[in-house]
Amino acid sequence: MPVMLTDMPTDRLDALIKHPFHRDTGERLVGLISDLRQCSTPEDFAGFQRQLLVATLAASEARAQRSRVIKRLMKGIRLPADAPELAVGDQHDIEAWRLESDVLERVGRQLRSIGDAMAWRAFAYDRRHILALRRSEAPGPMTLSKEGTVHEIQFAEKEWSEHRRFAMLHDLTNCLRIGDVTVFDTPRANGEQDILLYELKKNPKQQGGAQLARTRMAADALRVNGPLPGPGNAHLFDTGIPYKTHLNTLCDAFAFAHREGLKTMRVPGQRGLVAMDISAAGNRWELNESIRQLESAHTALLRRTRLTGRHIRFGSGDQAARNTVLAPWAIYPLQPAQCAGLIADVLVFTVTTSSDCFIEEIRKNGLDARWVLPEGAEMGPSQVIAEVEGYGRRITMTRWEIERLLLELTDLPTWAEGIKQLLRRGPASGQPWPHFTDEHRIWD
Structure with missing residues (x-):
């Protein structure tokens, strides 16, 4: 597991931050954030997701290539003929490969943080969706070597090509850990919109199991304020207070x-x-x-x-x-x-x-x-x-x-008033998760 920046020796920290991959990604992030802030239509979001998907898959594959090289060098086996070029350092120095692998791990998380921002914007900055869909294990690397990933991408592409609906891939994010895809239906004349949560299976016969049960619980938590997935009999609670x-x-x-x-x-x-x-x-x-x-x-x-x-x-x-x-x-x-x-x-x-x-x-x-x-x-x-x-x-x-x-x-008085409302009006038992209103005024 990569070392946290706060635990690194300063020379390695300096090398990581100044690595060409890290610098290049930093510049790319500015463009991605600017592009995301312009997204307002399903077409905008679908196009942005394709851009983010290409970058994420490339970073995952690059890190996987370096992991394979590191494993060979640890066993004393020479470099494979198709080994990628190191951006910095000696090709035969295992520490140079480890540094590049750590840089790419960070690049992957940085891109996932953009995916998180895409999710917040797509959900109109309504924290309820994040609180409901975060309650599971963190996703692994997104790679085309996984059949499930390929199936999810194909599903998203089909939703757009056939129905012009934006299907958000959860594995591009860190915060959406329940379900595989969220589909945003075409808004109706009154502005209301159906948001559909999917747990996808390549084999249509595989419809049961714990994953599907968690997906249904998350959907019910958002629709009728049912219990959230996971332990603690947790429920969402609307404080009714604007966030500050x-x-x-x-x-x-x-x-x-x-x-x-x-x-x-x-x-x-x-x-x-x-x-x-x-x-x-x-x-x-x-x-x-x-x-x-x-x-x-x-x-x-x-x-x-x-x-x-x-x-x-x-x-x-x-x-x-x-x-x-x-x-x-x-x-x-x-x-x-x-x-x-x-x-x-x-x-x-x-x-x-x-x-x-x-x-x-x-x-x-x-x-x-x-x-x-x-x-x-x-x-x-x-x-x-x-x-x-x-x-x-x-x-x-x-x-x-x-x-x-x-x-x-x-704002602490706002937060404290929310806690007061929770104790006064919240669920009688279990673990409440309070949320505030009008968060879009902060983040949009």
Whole structure:
């Protein structure tokens, strides 16, 4: 499994970020994001998906080729006659092949993050669809060596050629993990549109099984608010409250960082933001010094913010196509080049707050809240971080919800009011997944 950027030695990190494949993809991302933002008709989406599909399949095949070479070299077998050319390094150096494989793994995730943005836009930025269709295992590499992939592509092409309907391929995304294809039917005169979820089988006789059951549950969760697939008797809950963020602060921070390399700002809700433009910082400092400057700026910001309680810090680094709850970088209200920079980790930011800030905001709404994560304990993805009580009910919060609040710079009073509505009107049992209204006003 490829090493996270935050765990890499600085020399390897530098080599990965500067690799020609990584630089070329960064430039391609800008064009893809710009093209996606112009998509409005089924024809637009179908054409965009073909473009993304070609890039994704090429990246998957290139990585598979390098994996085969690495396996041969590990066994002491000479290079195959049809081995691809390395972009950088000695053909007989296994570490050069490993670097290129890691770069291509990142390229694949970066393209999948564009697929996530395509899904959000196609669903009109309605987070309910993402929350319902994310609850399964992550997809493997998309490759034409899989019969299922070929069948799904053929299905999508047929939907367009015969019915002029956009059929979105889930394997181009990271966030759509239930079902194989979503088909967007032709809108009716009143603007309403049917959205159809398909679990495809090459053999028509193979219609049963757990996959189909999950697909039906996800469809019912969206249609009649039935239970979501997966454990916990989870249900969607509409807070009825418009979503608000402070992402304009991030836009301002990146504009300054583009000139100076680094910028710190305070965000409403007692949060501290640190943004860095790697290229601009590289014009002032070496990589190790840039990292030192980032941490020094963060420390100074914490002194000014005067946070009490346990500090909580999340960053954008290496997050492309990882967190299925978080909105993808490509739909953030930033310039396409800035969104591409976030995906490629040449722009990075961190947001820090404290446990006391969350507890205080919740208590302002007349609710009781406790931070229950033990001191020194790691925040696992499903570990309970906090408990909130009110109206005779109790709910728990996990790491992913906290991470989303920080990295989306969610307005904390809006979020706290949503929690209040959930306790007052939400389902009597099980795990509720709240969502807000009018998210398209943030992301569109």
